[in-house]
Amino acid sequence: MSSVWILFLCFAGMIFRQCASLARDSKRLRRSGAGLGRHRVHESRRNLHFVTASEAEDVVPHAFGAPLPPVEMKIDAGRVKVSVGLVTESEDEDEFCSVSVLQQLRGSAPYIDLHHGSNMVVHLCSEVLDEEDTFQGLMDDLATLHVLGVKLVILVSVRLQVDRRLLREQAPVASRVRGLRVTGAAELSAVQVECGLARSRVEAALAKALRSGGASHGRSTIGVDVIGGNGFVSGRPVGVLDGVDTGFSGHARLVDAGKIVRHLDNGEIVLLNALAYSPSGETFNVRTEEIAARAAPALLASKLIFVTAGHELAWKHSDGSARASGKRVASLRLDDARSLLDRRSELDFKDVSSAAHQLLDLTAWCVGALEQGVTRAHLVAPTDGALLRELYTRDGAGTLISRDIYEGIRGATPSDVDSLLSLVAPLEADGTLLPRARSKLEDEVHRGFYYVLARDDLPIACASLKRLDTAGTRAELGCLVVASNYRRQSKGDALLSYLERVAIASGVRQLFALSTKTMHWFVERGFDEVELDTLPQERRDIYDKLRRPKVYRKTLKADRDVDVEDAFWTRRHADDQLEFEKL
Numbered sequence: 001m002s003s004v005w006i007l008f009l010c011f012a013g014m015i016f017r018q019c020a021s022l023a024r025d026s027k028r029l030r031r032s033g034a035g036l037g038r039h040r041v042h043e044s045r046r047n048l049h050f051v052t053a054s055e056a057e058d059v060v061p062h063a064f065g066a067p068l069p070p071v072e073m074k075i076d077a078g079r080v081k082v083s084v085g086l087v088t089e090s091e092d093e094d095e096f097c098s099v100s101v102l103q104q105l106r107g108s109a110p111y112i113d114l115h116h117g118s119n120m121v122v123h124l125c126s127e128v129l130d131e132e133d134t135f136q137g138l139m140d141d142l143a144t145l146h147v148l149g150v151k152l153v154i155l156v157s158v159r160l161q162v163d164r165r166l167l168r169e170q171a172p173v174a175s176r177v178r179g180l181r182v183t184g185a186a187e188l189s190a191v192q193v194e195c196g197l198a199r200s201r202v203e204a205a206l207a208k209a210l211r212s213g214g215a216s217h218g219r220s221t222i223g224v225d226v227i228g229g230n231g232f233v234s235g236r237p238v239g240v241l242d243g244v245d246t247g248f249s250g251h252a253r254l255v256d257a258g259k260i261v262r263h264l265d266n267g268e269i270v271l272l273n274a275l276a277y278s279p280s281g282e283t284f285n286v287r288t289e290e291i292a293a294r295a296a297p298a299l300l301a302s303k304l305i306f307v308t309a310g311h312e313l314a315w316k317h318s319d320g321s322a323r324a325s326g327k328r329v330a331s332l333r334l335d336d337a338r339s340l341l342d343r344r345s346e347l348d349f350k351d352v353s354s355a356a357h358q359l360l361d362l363t364a365w366c367v368g369a370l371e372q373g374v375t376r377a378h379l380v381a382p383t384d385g386a387l388l389r390e391l392y393t394r395d396g397a398g399t400l401i402s403r404d405i406y407e408g409i410r411g412a413t414p415s416d417v418d419s420l421l422s423l424v425a426p427l428e429a430d431g432t433l434l435p436r437a438r439s440k441l442e443d444e445v446h447r448g449f450y451y452v453l454a455r456d457d458l459p460i461a462c463a464s465l466k467r468l469d470t471a472g473t474r475a476e477l478g479c480l481v482v483a484s485n486y487r488r489q490s491k492g493d494a495l496l497s498y499l500e501r502v503a504i505a506s507g508v509r510q511l512f513a514l515s516t517k518t519m520h521w522f523v524e525r526g527f528d529e530v531e532l533d534t535l536p537q538e539r540r541d542i543y544d545k546l547r548r549p550k551v552y553r554k555t556l557k558a559d560r561d562v563d564v565e566d567a568f569w570t571r572r573h574a575d576d577q578l579e580f581e582k583l
């Protein structure tokens with residue numbers, strides 16, 4: 001059977017399993033009365049403190065030629081709480097199930113392409129080992145990722161199992177210093193035993209994986225080879241912490257990325273555990289979260305995924321009370337995650353203290369990995385198929401934390417005018433752009449039409465954004481220029497996607513661009529060529545009949561669509577970077 005058919009069958013099986021499971025989940029949620037708002041995106045946007053269309057009305061009239069205000073994309077961390085129950089949104093799921101398998105496959109194909117061949121590090125909380133069905137479901141998902149070409153490094157925490165073993169052996173559960181287990185000889189031996197058992201569970205579950213989706217084709221054709229315990233991570237002692245000798249507790253000293261990559265390239269799944277060895281032959285008990293957060297940047301992983309113990313980040317109720325709104329926080333920027341951690345002590349943990357702290361600990365590991373260069377980290381609750389939904393569907397199933405890809409983008413100020421003039425000068429000279437007088441540019445900058453992408457505060461790219469109608473639903477993107485020595489580094493993509501967010505937040509539904517030379521660039525980014533009469537009359541009145549630029553239009557939907565596009569161009573950019581580094 002050709003590999004394309006194998007992929008197709010796997011994926012179709014996975015989608016059928018998904019639908020069945022989602023239908024089950026939605027029924028369950030409906031029965032429990034956990035209804036979900038259709039307006040998650042709008043709700044999220046309110047929480048994200050975007051300047052919404054109605055707020056913008058107070059500031060800027062919806063007049064032809066009015067600028068669109070910049071958006072503040074930071075979240076108010078006080079609006080986020082940790083939800084112990086799942087906050088999965090049933091209406092989205094119903095919508096997902098009502099889409100045909102073919103549509104789902106078509107919708108997922110770009111993600112399969114995006115993730116194929118990329119390294120991902122997936123960490124499972126120890127709680128998932130306790131739930132056989134959940135654990136097997138996760139292993140099925142991981143096997144499916146493997147078949148779809150994702151290069152996987154898996155870690156399973158055995159914290160709970162070690163605690164239980166120590167209790168059974170009537171050894172007192174060791175004390176913890178700053179959340180870290182103090183590891184004496186008894187603890188180390190319990191960790192060694194439980195790591196071995198977990199490895200065996202993973203191997204057995206992966207051997208069985210993909211059968212539960214109903215795929216009856218010969219499993220022997222799909223090998224899920226797992227390699228582990230091969231000295232991938234070396235350790236060093238934590239030493240004395242707050243006056244307590246932590247014994248065999250260790251930190252990851254070195255992650256042997258080269259060795260791991262060789263196995264990944266060989267088609268194997270690499271299984272890491274809490275045991276790390278020193279060159280002098282000592283064994284250390286290292287937090288698996290730490291190893292995951294160290295391994296992901298070392299492996300240039302596209303994603304670090306933490307499967308949580310079943311809790312999620314949720315928006316608080318819009319009345320400001322600490323109640324969860326039933327809406328999952330679908331995405332956070334790195335800065336937002338940092339401010340959430342800064343406000344840790346203020347969050348309401350009364351009844352969920354350990355679970356909440358555990359989730360925030362995972363958030364902190366995500367932040368660490370993102371600071372080390374990983375582009376995206378995810379927190380995903382262990383529901384059936386959650387990993388596949390998070391990676392292969394637009395709406396995802398968990399919380400995505402991403403590095404700020406818009407760093408340096410801001411509204412232009414009068415001090416940028418000289419740089420703007422030098423940016424556009426060569427393009428005015430070759431006829432790509434219409435010449436504009438300094439006074440007009442100064443006026444437009446003053447009125448807030450222009451945005452710049454600055455490096456060391458000097459603009460290296462610019463674009464303008466203007467309203468095209470009084471209804472406020474149409475706007476024009478103009479004067480998009482990236483300095484020639486900064487082209488082909490996705491700076492144009494970054495500006496476009498930022499301005500799309502500005503437009504969406506201001507209530508714009510259709511974004512226009514007029515161009516004589518950059519047609520394909522816009523078409524490749526979702527714009528369609530349209531007739532001149534699609535433009536509002538006021539814009540047609542000033543249309544340049546001599547240059548006759550073509551008119552392009554893009555229908556804007558929701559921020560999550562922009563997120564998806566970001567994922568594609570940041571991946572392309574990362575690949576370029578990699579190629580560059582290899583040279």
Ligand SMILES: CC(C)(COP(=O)(O)OP(=O)(O)OC[C@H]1O[C@@H](n2cnc3c(N)ncnc32)[C@H](O)[C@@H]1OP(=O)(O)O)[C@@H](O)C(=O)NCCC(=O)NCCS
Nearest residue numbers: 478479480481482487488489490491492493517518520521
């Ligand atoms: C168009 C422009 C803004 C893109 O900026 P950028 O930062 O280089 O773009 P990105 O890195 O996001 O994308 C680069 C891709 O766009 C392509 N591209 C660049 N100019 C293009 C054009 N005129 N037509 C079609 N594709 C173009 C590049 O070939 C590259 O594609 P590849 O990686 O597949 O080879 C930049 O090239 C520019 O400033 N051009 C001159 C000004 C202009 O034409 N502006 C538009 C008028 S509004």
